[in-house]
Amino acid sequence: MKKSITHKALFDHLDKCRPGRSTGAGLLAPVYLFTGEEQYFADRALAAITDKALAGAPRDFNLDVFYGKDTKAAEVAAQASTLPMMADRRLVILKEADKLRDLKELKEYLKAPSPDCVLILLAMGADRSKERTLSDMLPDSAVFAHFWRPRDYEIPDIVQKLVRASGFTIDRGAVAYLSETLSGNIALIEAELNKVFNLLGERRQVKEEDVRESVGDFGLPAVFELSDAAAAGDTSRAVETLEKLLRDGEEPLKLLAILSGQWRKMAAGDDWQAGGRGGRKSPARKLSDDEVVRAFSSLTKADRELKGSPVPPRLVMERLVLELSGAV
Numbered sequence: 001m002k003k004s005i006t007h008k009a010l011f012d013h014l015d016k017c018r019p020g021r022s023t024g025a026g027l028l029a030p031v032y033l034f035t036g037e038e039q040y041f042a043d044r045a046l047a048a049i050t051d052k053a054l055a056g057a058p059r060d061f062n063l064d065v066f067y068g069k070d071t072k073a074a075e076v077a078a079q080a081s082t083l084p085m086m087a088d089r090r091l092v093i094l095k096e097a098d099k100l101r102d103l104k105e106l107k108e109y110l111k112a113p114s115p116d117c118v119l120i121l122l123a124m125g126a127d128r129s130k131e132r133t134l135s136d137m138l139p140d141s142a143v144f145a146h147f148w149r150p151r152d153y154e155i156p157d158i159v160q161k162l163v164r165a166s167g168f169t170i171d172r173g174a175v176a177y178l179s180e181t182l183s184g185n186i187a188l189i190e191a192e193l194n195k196v197f198n199l200l201g202e203r204r205q206v207k208e209e210d211v212r213e214s215v216g217d218f219g220l221p222a223v224f225e226l227s228d229a230a231a232a233g234d235t236s237r238a239v240e241t242l243e244k245l246l247r248d249g250e251e252p253l254k255l256l257a258i259l260s261g262q263w264r265k266m267a268a269g270d271d272w273q274a275g276g277r278g279g280r281k282s283p284a285r286k287l288s289d290d291e292v293v294r295a296f297s298s299l300t301k302a303d304r305e306l307k308g309s310p311v312p313p314r315l316v317m318e319r320l321v322l323e324l325s326g327a328v
Contacts, residue, residue: 057087183261
């Protein structure tokens with residue numbers, strides 16, 4: 001199994017890669033495999049590779065995107081072997097690579113990948129067995145990155161970096177409020193920060209009251225009630241609480257962020273922060289290994305569907321709550 005690198009090592013590699021078809025240290029790898037739980041970093045890496053691989057090239061002729069459950073390995077290999085048009089390289093992206101049924105042609109292509117193509121295999125949320133199967137197929141020239149979900153203690157530093165990159169500063173109270181209220185969901189934190197930046201006018205410092213006004217308390221007591229009910233297997237109360245939150249206009253992605261954060265704490269055996277800073281704490285229980293696997297499989301699936309599926313968000317959340325509470 002090819003050894004994976006962290007998101008930090010990947011971005012160091014990408015920073016050194018020059019646009020187009022470079023040589024030596026400036027060369028993009030012919031193949032990338034992305035796995036793990038943190039979609040935010042995978043999306044950033046995908047955007048960076050796309051910009052560099054297709055710099056100045058007509059994307060309509062040199063970019064192909066496939067989904068593992070809807071395509072065959074032979075189609076992916078054929079497109080990756082096609083010469084670029086009016087460009088140095090072409091880019092082929094295979095999303096949900098772990099759902100590709102027959103890997104034979106892809107495995108054959110990976111023995112000698114085309115130097116005229118960058119092939120990106122995305123298998124976010126794949127189980128270890130499928131991750132190993134894909135990584136075992138990679139050539140030495142490939143880059144394999146696993147995107148671990150940041151630890152709670154890492155989130156404040158990530159928030160600070162996001163703020164500095166946008167030319168602002170932020171006080172500690174604002175960092176803590178964002179980190180706790182949005183349970184470390186980096187994509188949501190970034191979205192909320194961008195809203196705040198647009199409201200600051202000429203001011204360059206983000207204060208706690210700025211983020212409180214933008215994010216609000218986000219119906220936190222009800223969200224934690226939902227977490228409590230689902231963990232206790234009280235399906236009726238969990239569904240009823242979810243319906244109330246949705247009627248009140250709470251965004252499904254934010255609800256998912258809070259739920260994911262709470263279940264991560266349960267998996268670690270930590271107390272739940274059930275009221276934000278200074279709020280009450282509910283008794284926690286340690287999840288069994290089977291419960292952890294089932295819960296995070298459901299949470300990952302819901303995240304994917306909310307971000308890129310035609311399934312109505314309400315149905316996604318209802319099914320998630322049923323699965324978390326053990327009703328299905």
